[in-house]
Amino acid sequence: MIPGLANRRRFADLSEQEILALAISSEEDDARIYRLYAERLREEFPDSAAVFDGMAKEEDGHRASLIALHKARFGDVIPLIRREHVSGYYARKPVWLIENLGLDRMRAEARAMEREAEAFYTKAAARTSDADTRALLGQLAAAEAGHEVKAGELEEKHLGDDNRAREDEDAHRKFVLTWVQPGLAGLMDGSVSTLAPIFATAFATQDTWTTFQVGLAASVGAGISMGFTEAASDDGELSGRGSPVKRGFASGIMTMLGGLGHAFPYLIADFWTATVIAIIVVFVELWAIAWIQNKYMETPFVRAAFQVVLGGALVFAAGALIGVG
Numbered sequence: 001m002i003p004g005l006a007n008r009r010r011f012a013d014l015s016e017q018e019i020l021a022l023a024i025s026s027e028e029d030d031a032r033i034y035r036l037y038a039e040r041l042r043e044e045f046p047d048s049a050a051v052f053d054g055m056a057k058e059e060d061g062h063r064a065s066l067i068a069l070h071k072a073r074f075g076d077v078i079p080l081i082r083r084e085h086v087s088g089y090y091a092r093k094p095v096w097l098i099e100n101l102g103l104d105r106m107r108a109e110a111r112a113m114e115r116e117a118e119a120f121y122t123k124a125a126a127r128t129s130d131a132d133t134r135a136l137l138g139q140l141a142a143a144e145a146g147h148e149v150k151a152g153e154l155e156e157k158h159l160g161d162d163n164r165a166r167e168d169e170d171a172h173r174k175f176v177l178t179w180v181q182p183g184l185a186g187l188m189d190g191s192v193s194t195l196a197p198i199f200a201t202a203f204a205t206q207d208t209w210t211t212f213q214v215g216l217a218a219s220v221g222a223g224i225s226m227g228f229t230e231a232a233s234d235d236g237e238l239s240g241r242g243s244p245v246k247r248g249f250a251s252g253i254m255t256m257l258g259g260l261g262h263a264f265p266y267l268i269a270d271f272w273t274a275t276v277i278a279i280i281v282v283f284v285e286l287w288a289i290a291w292i293q294n295k296y297m298e299t300p301f302v303r304a305a306f307q308v309v310l311g312g313a314l315v316f317a318a319g320a321l322i323g324v325g
Contacts, residue, residue, distance in 0.1 A: 008087040011124060016133050017070070021079040022086060023140050024066045029083070029092060030113060031059035037106045048107070055110065062143050118144035178243065179250050180296045184289065186226050186251035190258025191285040192312050194218045196319035198263055198278075203323030208266040208274050215263025219256050227252020261285050279316075286312045 014022065038052035070078055083092065092113070118141050125137030194215060201214040231248030262285070265277040286308050293304040 008085060011086055014086070016136060017074045018079055018081050019133070019136065020066060020070050021081045024063055024070065024078060025082045026117065027059050027063035027066060031056045031063065033092065034059065034110065037110070041106070052110070114144055176296050178246050182230050182247040182251035183254040184292050184297070186254035187258045188289055189226055190219060190222055190255035191261065191282070191289065192315050193222060194259035195282065195312060195315040196322070199316055199319035200323035202266065202275060203320050206271045208269055208271055212263055212266035215259060215266060219259025219263055222259055223252045223256030226255040258285060282312065282316065
């Protein structure tokens with residue numbers, strides 16, 4: 001028996017009262033998720049927060065209707081049954097996976113939540129032969145479909161085109177400042193600054209394992225240094241650049257990857273094969289940096305390419321000359 005499944009019930013084995021209890025707890029959970037979204041967005045995106053507040057109230061209204069139906073049919077005592085108690089029932093992500101989502105992801109998650117619930121109830125209704133159960137599941141499916149329609153109405157009310165465009169622009173700006181800019185700085189530093197020690201070692205020793213060790217040490221060391229430097233340089237409160245921890249991780253990880261990209265080829269035993277592949281990797285890295293600068297930092301591509309490729313070529317040449325000399 002698979003651990004964790006022994007205590008789960010199949011949906012097909014639930015009674016109508018248990019199905020109704022499951023729907024009540026599901027509506028309550030979804031309302032909490034929408035309120036969490038609203039709380040996370042309230043300071044920076046108040047209009048979107050108002051949309052999620054409204055969706056939470058809609059879930060509360062449906063939950064109240066379901067409770068009233070349960071009282072009418074089965075009495076006041078509602079069985080304790082939740083999503084995790086039923087095998088095959090659609091699941092929601094735990095709070096620690098959703099609380100830091102961006103604005104667009106929160107909107108997409110909300111739409112997916114309503115579609116998942118509607119689809120589940122619709123399929124469940126099609127599989128049952130009991131008329132009362134089929135009618136009950138059909139009502140739940142219609143309620144979930146109504147949620148998505150109501151969400152659209154709330155967006156029309158609280159989030160017009162101008163407000164949506166402004167919030168989307170703010171979200172994009174925060175994404176660039178928190179992730180792209182530090183990550184790009186790290187990628188540039190890791191890709192360019194490690195060229196000299198790696199290729200100097202390569203041409204001086206022509207030993208691929210030694211070159212890889214130097215490249216690994218330079219990349220990891222540079223990543224740690226850049227990560228701490230970025231995190232300590234700005235707490236993000238006044239500049240609006242976001243969490244220093246996120247920026248530190250973005251900068252540190254991309255710095256390390258930038259250096260490891262042309263260090264890993266030296267795991268190949270043949271020196272010239274490894275060196276040719278490393279040079280190709282460097283070429284790809286530099287053009288990728290130029291593309292990111294053009295896409296997210298609005299730097300003209302020709303100028304970005306000239307700056308990055310020229311700088312990388314000079315550092316590579318310096319390392320190769322030092323190694324040969």
